Amino acid sequence: DADVTQTPRNRITKTGKRIMLECSQTKGHDRMYWYRQDPGLGLRLIYYSFDVKDINKGEISDGYSVSRQAQAKFSLSLESAIPNQTALYFCATSGQGDTQYFGPGTRLTVL
Amino acid sequence: GESVGLHLPTLSVQEGDNSIINCAYSNSASDYFIWYKQESGKGPQFIIDIRSNMDKRQGQRVTVLLNKTVKHLSLQIAATQPGDSAVYFCAEKDSSASKIIFGSGTRLSIRP
Numbered sequence: 011d012a013d014v015t016q017t018p019r020n021r022i023t024k025t026g027k028r029i030m031l032e033c034s035q036t037k038g039h040d041r042m043y044w045y046r047q048d049p050g051l052g053l054r055l056i057y058y059s060f061d062v063k064d065i066n067k068g069e070i071s072d073g074y075s076v077s078r079q080a081q082a083k084f085s086l087s088l089e090s091a092i093p094n095q096t097a098l099y100f101c102a103t104s105g106q107g108d109t110q111y112f113g114p115g116t117r118l119t120v121l
Numbered sequence: 122g123e124s125v126g127l128h129l130p131t132l133s134v135q136e137g138d139n140s141i142i143n144c145a146y147s148n149s150a151s152d153y154f155i156w157y158k159q160e161s162g163k164g165p166q167f168i169i170d171i172r173s174n175m176d177k178r179q180g181q182r183v184t185v186l187l188n189k190t191v192k193h194l195s196l197q198i199a200a201t202q203p204g205d206s207a208v209y210f211c212a213e214k215d216s217s218a219s220k221i222i223f224g225s226g227t228r229l230s231i232r233p
Contacts, residue, residue: 014164050129052210052223053165060219068220100164108153108214110221112164 013037014113016101022119029088031116033101042084043110044068044076047098056099059084091120129208131228140198142227144211149192151213155221156185156196160207168196168209198229206231 014035023029033042040061045053045068055068057076065076073095075087088095096119102110134140146154152173157165171178171185171194178185184197194211208226 050225052225054223055220058220066219102164108221109155109167109170111167112157114164115162 014101014103014111016099016113016116018116019114020117022121023091024121025090025092027091027120029091029118031086031099031101031118033084033086033113035082035101035103035111035113037103037105037111038081039103039105039111040081041104042078043102043104044074044084044086045100045102046070047100047115053100056086088118088120091118093120096120129226129228131230133230133232134201135232136201136203138201140196140201140205140229142196142198142209142229144194144196144224144227146192146194146211146213146224148213148215148222149189150215150217152216153214154185154187154194155212155214156183156194157210157212157223158205158207159210159226165210201229201231203231203233205229 017032043058044056047053054070056074058066059078062078077085099116101113104110155170156168158168159165169180169183169185171187176187182199186195208228210226211224212221214221
Protein backbone atom coordinates (compact mmCIF):
# COMPACT_ATOMS: atom_id res chain seq x y z
CA ASP A 11 0.00 0.00 0.00
CA ALA A 12 1.64 3.23 -1.18
CA ASP A 13 0.09 5.06 1.78
CA VAL A 14 2.54 3.26 4.08
CA THR A 15 6.17 3.27 3.01
CA GLN A 16 9.19 1.60 4.53
CA THR A 17 12.90 2.24 4.02
CA PRO A 18 15.10 0.48 3.30
CA ARG A 19 13.36 -2.39 1.50
CA ASN A 20 16.37 -4.67 1.89
CA ARG A 21 19.34 -4.48 4.22
CA ILE A 22 22.26 -6.75 4.93
CA THR A 23 24.32 -5.95 7.99
CA LYS A 24 26.79 -7.51 10.38
CA THR A 25 26.42 -8.65 13.95
CA GLY A 26 26.81 -5.77 16.40
CA LYS A 27 25.83 -2.99 13.99
CA ARG A 28 23.12 -0.46 14.76
CA ILE A 29 20.26 -0.49 12.28
CA MET A 30 17.29 1.82 11.86
CA LEU A 31 14.21 0.95 9.84
CA GLU A 32 11.90 3.78 8.95
CA CYS A 33 8.18 3.94 8.32
CA SER A 34 6.11 6.81 6.98
CA GLN A 35 2.38 7.03 6.34
CA THR A 36 0.10 9.44 4.57
CA LYS A 37 -3.15 7.93 5.84
CA GLY A 38 -3.45 10.39 8.72
CA HIS A 39 -3.68 7.53 11.20
CA ASP A 40 -2.73 7.97 14.83
CA ARG A 41 -1.80 4.36 15.49
CA MET A 42 1.35 2.73 14.17
CA TYR A 43 2.88 -0.69 14.68
CA TRP A 44 6.05 -2.67 14.01
CA TYR A 45 5.84 -6.40 13.35
CA ARG A 46 8.32 -9.11 12.62
CA GLN A 47 7.63 -12.06 10.32
CA ASP A 48 9.70 -15.22 10.24
CA PRO A 49 9.33 -18.01 7.63
CA GLY A 50 6.27 -20.16 8.31
CA LEU A 51 5.14 -17.97 11.17
CA GLY A 52 2.59 -15.24 11.55
CA LEU A 53 3.24 -11.64 12.41
CA ARG A 54 4.58 -10.89 15.87
CA LEU A 55 4.18 -7.45 17.39
CA ILE A 56 7.38 -5.67 18.44
CA TYR A 57 6.16 -2.20 19.46
CA TYR A 58 3.12 -0.02 18.90
CA SER A 59 2.21 3.60 19.34
CA PHE A 60 -1.27 5.10 19.62
CA ASP A 61 -0.09 8.68 19.28
CA VAL A 62 3.10 10.71 19.24
CA LYS A 63 3.59 10.55 23.00
CA ASP A 64 2.58 6.93 23.39
CA ILE A 65 4.95 3.95 23.03
CA ASN A 66 4.09 0.40 24.07
CA LYS A 67 5.99 -2.87 24.04
CA GLY A 68 4.63 -5.77 22.05
CA GLU A 69 5.28 -9.45 22.58
CA ILE A 70 8.90 -9.46 21.35
CA SER A 71 10.39 -6.04 22.17
CA ASP A 72 13.72 -7.24 23.59
CA GLY A 73 16.63 -6.08 21.41
CA TYR A 74 14.53 -3.38 19.72
CA SER A 75 13.65 0.25 20.37
CA VAL A 76 11.34 2.69 18.59
CA SER A 77 10.85 6.38 18.09
CA ARG A 78 7.66 8.15 17.07
CA GLN A 79 9.04 11.31 15.56
CA ALA A 80 5.71 12.60 14.28
CA GLN A 81 2.21 11.33 13.63
CA ALA A 82 3.36 10.12 10.24
CA LYS A 83 6.72 8.59 11.21
CA PHE A 84 7.62 5.60 13.34
CA SER A 85 11.12 4.13 13.28
CA LEU A 86 12.44 0.84 14.61
CA SER A 87 16.04 0.45 15.80
CA LEU A 88 18.20 -2.53 16.48
CA GLU A 89 20.94 -1.19 18.74
CA SER A 90 23.24 -4.16 18.25
CA ALA A 91 21.96 -6.52 15.58
CA ILE A 92 22.25 -10.27 16.03
CA PRO A 93 21.69 -13.07 13.48
CA ASN A 94 18.39 -14.22 14.98
CA GLN A 95 16.96 -10.80 14.15
CA THR A 96 17.12 -11.76 10.48
CA ALA A 97 13.50 -11.49 9.37
CA LEU A 98 10.92 -9.51 7.44
CA TYR A 99 9.82 -6.37 9.25
CA PHE A 100 6.47 -4.72 8.62
CA CYS A 101 5.11 -1.39 9.68
CA ALA A 102 1.34 -0.94 9.93
CA THR A 103 -1.09 1.85 10.72
CA SER A 104 -4.68 2.05 11.89
CA GLY A 105 -7.19 4.78 12.46
CA GLN A 106 -10.06 4.69 14.94
CA GLY A 107 -11.11 1.31 13.64
CA ASP A 108 -9.20 -1.92 14.18
CA THR A 109 -8.19 -2.57 10.58
CA GLN A 110 -4.45 -2.29 10.09
CA TYR A 111 -2.80 -1.26 6.84
CA PHE A 112 0.65 -2.61 6.14
CA GLY A 113 3.72 -1.30 4.40
CA PRO A 114 5.66 -3.35 1.85
CA GLY A 115 8.16 -4.66 4.39
CA THR A 116 11.90 -4.56 4.97
CA ARG A 117 13.97 -7.70 4.54
CA LEU A 118 16.79 -7.59 7.09
CA THR A 119 19.69 -10.04 7.08
CA VAL A 120 22.17 -10.02 9.95
CA LEU A 121 25.37 -11.91 9.19
CA GLY B 122 -5.10 -18.98 16.60
CA GLU B 123 -3.79 -21.36 13.99
CA SER B 124 -1.07 -23.77 14.93
CA VAL B 125 2.37 -22.31 14.58
CA GLY B 126 5.03 -24.26 12.76
CA LEU B 127 7.89 -24.11 10.33
CA HIS B 128 5.73 -25.15 7.37
CA LEU B 129 2.60 -23.35 6.34
CA PRO B 130 -0.51 -25.40 5.68
CA THR B 131 -1.11 -25.42 1.95
CA LEU B 132 -4.35 -25.52 0.02
CA SER B 133 -4.19 -26.40 -3.68
CA VAL B 134 -7.25 -25.50 -5.74
CA GLN B 135 -8.15 -25.84 -9.39
CA GLU B 136 -8.59 -22.53 -11.15
CA GLY B 137 -12.26 -21.66 -11.26
CA ASP B 138 -13.18 -23.73 -8.22
CA ASN B 139 -14.13 -22.25 -4.86
CA SER B 140 -11.53 -22.09 -2.09
CA ILE B 141 -12.22 -22.46 1.59
CA ILE B 142 -9.53 -21.45 4.05
CA ASN B 143 -10.09 -22.28 7.69
CA CYS B 144 -8.89 -20.76 10.92
CA ALA B 145 -9.41 -21.79 14.54
CA TYR B 146 -9.09 -19.07 17.15
CA SER B 147 -8.45 -19.54 20.84
CA ASN B 148 -9.79 -16.51 22.68
CA SER B 149 -13.51 -16.77 23.38
CA ALA B 150 -13.52 -13.04 24.19
CA SER B 151 -12.39 -12.10 20.67
CA ASP B 152 -15.05 -10.01 18.98
CA TYR B 153 -13.38 -8.81 15.81
CA PHE B 154 -11.86 -10.95 13.10
CA ILE B 155 -9.96 -10.06 9.95
CA TRP B 156 -8.62 -11.87 6.92
CA TYR B 157 -5.44 -10.66 5.25
CA LYS B 158 -3.83 -11.70 1.96
CA GLN B 159 -0.07 -11.60 1.57
CA GLU B 160 1.42 -11.98 -1.89
CA SER B 161 5.07 -12.85 -2.33
CA GLY B 162 7.31 -9.86 -1.57
CA LYS B 163 4.47 -7.70 -0.31
CA GLY B 164 2.91 -6.69 2.96
CA PRO B 165 -0.39 -8.16 4.19
CA GLN B 166 -3.43 -6.67 2.52
CA PHE B 167 -6.83 -6.37 4.21
CA ILE B 168 -9.51 -8.52 2.55
CA ILE B 169 -12.55 -8.62 4.79
CA ASP B 170 -13.51 -8.40 8.45
CA ILE B 171 -16.39 -9.50 10.65
CA ARG B 172 -17.59 -8.64 14.13
CA SER B 173 -18.88 -11.20 16.57
CA ASN B 174 -22.48 -10.00 16.28
CA MET B 175 -22.52 -11.44 12.75
CA ASP B 176 -21.99 -14.96 11.45
CA LYS B 177 -21.53 -14.16 7.78
CA ARG B 178 -20.25 -11.27 5.74
CA GLN B 179 -19.79 -11.04 2.00
CA GLY B 180 -17.46 -9.00 -0.13
CA GLN B 181 -16.50 -9.15 -3.76
CA ARG B 182 -15.93 -12.89 -4.46
CA VAL B 183 -15.14 -13.46 -0.77
CA THR B 184 -17.28 -14.55 2.15
CA VAL B 185 -16.27 -14.85 5.77
CA LEU B 186 -18.13 -17.22 8.08
CA LEU B 187 -17.85 -17.08 11.85
CA ASN B 188 -18.87 -19.90 14.17
CA LYS B 189 -18.42 -18.66 17.72
CA THR B 190 -19.62 -21.91 19.25
CA VAL B 191 -16.59 -23.79 18.00
CA LYS B 192 -14.34 -20.74 17.64
CA HIS B 193 -13.91 -21.20 13.91
CA LEU B 194 -13.52 -18.73 11.08
CA SER B 195 -13.43 -19.43 7.37
CA LEU B 196 -12.73 -17.49 4.21
CA GLN B 197 -14.45 -18.58 1.03
CA ILE B 198 -13.15 -17.37 -2.32
CA ALA B 199 -15.46 -17.91 -5.26
CA ALA B 200 -14.15 -18.83 -8.71
CA THR B 201 -10.52 -18.87 -7.64
CA GLN B 202 -8.15 -17.08 -10.02
CA PRO B 203 -4.36 -17.21 -10.43
CA GLY B 204 -4.14 -13.81 -8.76
CA ASP B 205 -5.56 -15.33 -5.59
CA SER B 206 -2.30 -17.23 -5.03
CA ALA B 207 -0.97 -15.95 -1.72
CA VAL B 208 -0.68 -16.66 1.98
CA TYR B 209 -3.89 -15.91 3.85
CA PHE B 210 -3.85 -14.92 7.52
CA CYS B 211 -6.70 -14.74 9.95
CA ALA B 212 -6.43 -12.34 12.88
CA GLU B 213 -8.48 -11.83 16.02
CA LYS B 214 -8.94 -9.10 18.58
CA ASP B 215 -11.04 -8.62 21.68
CA SER B 216 -12.41 -5.25 22.68
CA SER B 217 -10.41 -5.16 25.92
CA ALA B 218 -7.12 -5.61 24.10
CA SER B 219 -5.16 -3.10 22.12
CA LYS B 220 -3.49 -5.67 19.89
CA ILE B 221 -4.50 -7.93 17.04
CA ILE B 222 -3.27 -11.53 17.17
CA PHE B 223 -2.34 -13.09 13.82
CA GLY B 224 -2.45 -16.73 12.89
CA SER B 225 0.43 -18.36 11.06
CA GLY B 226 -1.26 -18.42 7.65
CA THR B 227 -2.34 -20.81 4.90
CA ARG B 228 -0.72 -20.84 1.49
CA LEU B 229 -3.21 -21.00 -1.38
CA SER B 230 -1.88 -22.32 -4.67
CA ILE B 231 -3.87 -22.45 -7.89
CA ARG B 232 -3.65 -25.30 -10.40
CA PRO B 233 -4.23 -24.29 -14.01
